[in-house]
Amino acid sequence: xxxxxxxxxxxxxxxxxxxxxxxxxxxxxxxxxxxxxxxxxxxxxxxxxxxxxxxxxxxxxxxxxxxxxxxxxxxxxxxxxxxxxxxxxxxxxxxxxxxxxxxxxxxxxxxxxxxxxxxxxx
Amino acid sequence: xxxxxxxxxxxxxxxxxxxxxxxxxxxxxxxxxxxxxxxxxxxxxxxxxxxxxxxxxxxxxxxxxxxxxxxxxxxxxxxxxxxxxxxxxxxxxxxxxxxxxxxxxxxxxxxxxxxxxxxxxxxxxxxxxxxxxxxxxxxxxxxxxxxxxxxxxxxxxxxxxxxxxxxxxxxxxxxxxxxxxxxxxxxxxxxxxxxxxxxxxxxxxxxxxxxxxxxxxxxxxxxxxxxxxxxxxxxxxxxxxxxxxxxxxxxxxxxxxxxxxxxxxxxxxxxxxxxxxxxxxxxxxxxxxxxxxxxxxxxxxxxxxxxxxxxxxxxxxxxxxxxxxxxxxxxxxxxxxxxxxxxxxxxxxxxxxxxxxxxxxxxxxxxxxxxxxxxxxxxxx
Numbered sequence: 351x352x353x354x355x356x357x358x359x360x361x362x363x364x365x366x367x368x369x370x371x372x373x374x375x376x377x378x379x380x381x382x383x384x385x386x387x388x389x390x391x392x393x394x395x396x397x398x399x400x401x402x403x404x405x406x407x408x409x410x411x412x413x414x415x416x417x418x419x420x421x422x423x424x425x426x427x428x429x430x431x432x433x434x435x436x437x438x439x440x441x442x443x444x445x446x447x448x449x450x451x452x453x454x455x456x457x458x459x460x461x462x463x464x465x466x467x468x469x470x471x472x
Numbered sequence: 473x474x475x476x477x478x479x480x481x482x483x484x485x486x487x488x489x490x491x492x493x494x495x496x497x498x499x500x501x502x503x504x505x506x507x508x509x510x511x512x513x514x515x516x517x518x519x520x521x522x523x524x525x526x527x528x529x530x531x532x533x534x535x536x537x538x539x540x541x542x543x544x545x546x547x548x549x550x551x552x553x554x555x556x557x558x559x560x561x562x563x564x565x566x567x568x569x570x571x572x573x574x575x576x577x578x579x580x581x582x583x584x585x586x587x588x589x590x591x592x593x594x595x596x597x598x599x600x601x602x603x604x605x606x607x608x609x610x611x612x613x614x615x616x617x618x619x620x621x622x623x624x625x626x627x628x629x630x631x632x633x634x635x636x637x638x639x640x641x642x643x644x645x646x647x648x649x650x651x652x653x654x655x656x657x658x659x660x661x662x663x664x665x666x667x668x669x670x671x672x673x674x675x676x677x678x679x680x681x682x683x684x685x686x687x688x689x690x691x692x693x694x695x696x697x698x699x700x701x702x703x704x705x706x707x708x709x710x711x712x713x714x715x716x717x718x719x720x721x722x723x724x725x726x727x728x729x730x731x732x733x734x735x736x737x738x739x740x741x742x743x744x745x746x747x748x749x750x751x752x753x754x755x756x757x758x759x760x761x762x763x764x765x766x767x768x769x770x771x772x773x774x775x776x777x778x779x780x781x782x783x784x785x786x787x788x789x790x791x792x793x794x795x796x797x798x799x800x801x802x803x804x805x806x807x808x809x810x811x812x813x814x815x816x817x818x819x820x821x822x823x824x825x826x827x828x829x830x831x832x833x834x835x836x837x838x839x840x841x842x843x844x845x846x847x848x849x850x851x852x853x
Contacts, residue, residue, distance in 0.1 A: 377712035378713060381600055406618040408667075423665075432714070433715075435606060447617070461600055
């Protein structure tokens, strides 16, 4: 997993993502700004966790020549006022705007995390 | 401030060309110079817009043309490169730096081997998103998903944009794709990024060049003199929090500046060339350009107002969807089309009686910024 984006925070395997919060607007941005960035002082660290709400999505169909299967790319809004873009592992027929999502590790994904439907979420 | 005219306009067909990039630019430049009825020696500066061609491309392109010597500015602003070059050239003319300049845009996407245009890889955030599978079509697709959800509309409303623009493109000899399509054909074409199908995406393998002559000297040729009344370029804000992806903020902001400078109200616009790289974009830009009230873009489309023969035809050239989108050339080609429309020279696709035209294009989708660049121009006779 790339350093700096996420870590497993609890015994259920859910992840905490590392973001930044603008000191000016109070709004979040993911991923966290590099600590070495001269602009880093304009932000404070923010950990995002809990269930996100699916804001929008698309099912990407790679060119048939690639042999790759369709996958879902999602925009997920977290309660900490941060939007995160990531892959969503879910039956295509079950994907719906507003569904609750959680974040899990994903070893086959370059970002190291993936969204899944939140267990027990309405 | 000095008036700036577009006295000459020309472009190559947008197509998969086997000729060289030099050939395309030289054809467009010589065509625009002839159209303006000036000599190559009248050119005091050159602006060359391109994205993928590499450094000092402009000098390479015109080396053999015999106009070496004057200042040559290479301009890159992704899909808004050409429009940005026109903006910069006009500013220099207004300030009295030059009297007559040429601006061209060119791209040879066939040399990239086809497929989706890659995101730029110079940003840690874009790198992460690209690793997730993010491409430009998927950015627009997520907007489309949200649009249909919020407005409670069927996918066919997106397809209707493709039907309209491809019908216009079938009348344009400069367009790459000249086949009319039906809603059913659009929806049945290959899925790219749902809800966008292949016929809702601009062609990805296309080459072309376009050129305009800008001058502060009132044109003496027989065509109606076209003036640039307003010209604006803006950059995108950082996306923080959980904003509304249907809000075309950068486009609305840029359009407001261009309209204000022009002293033109959106209701006075007669014809528009806008950045329909994907069908959803045109619907969002109707609202951002003030062609209709927020929330009314689908109604505007379905009223026929933006079709040829309607109140304000949008993309009579076929737009990016049919004409093609060679990135660096697009912004200049939009102006060539509007010049032809305002002069009454757009044979087969003329917006009758058009006196005020608008061009709009957006450049680049950096992760974390709505769009990297936006440019809007207001032209009039």
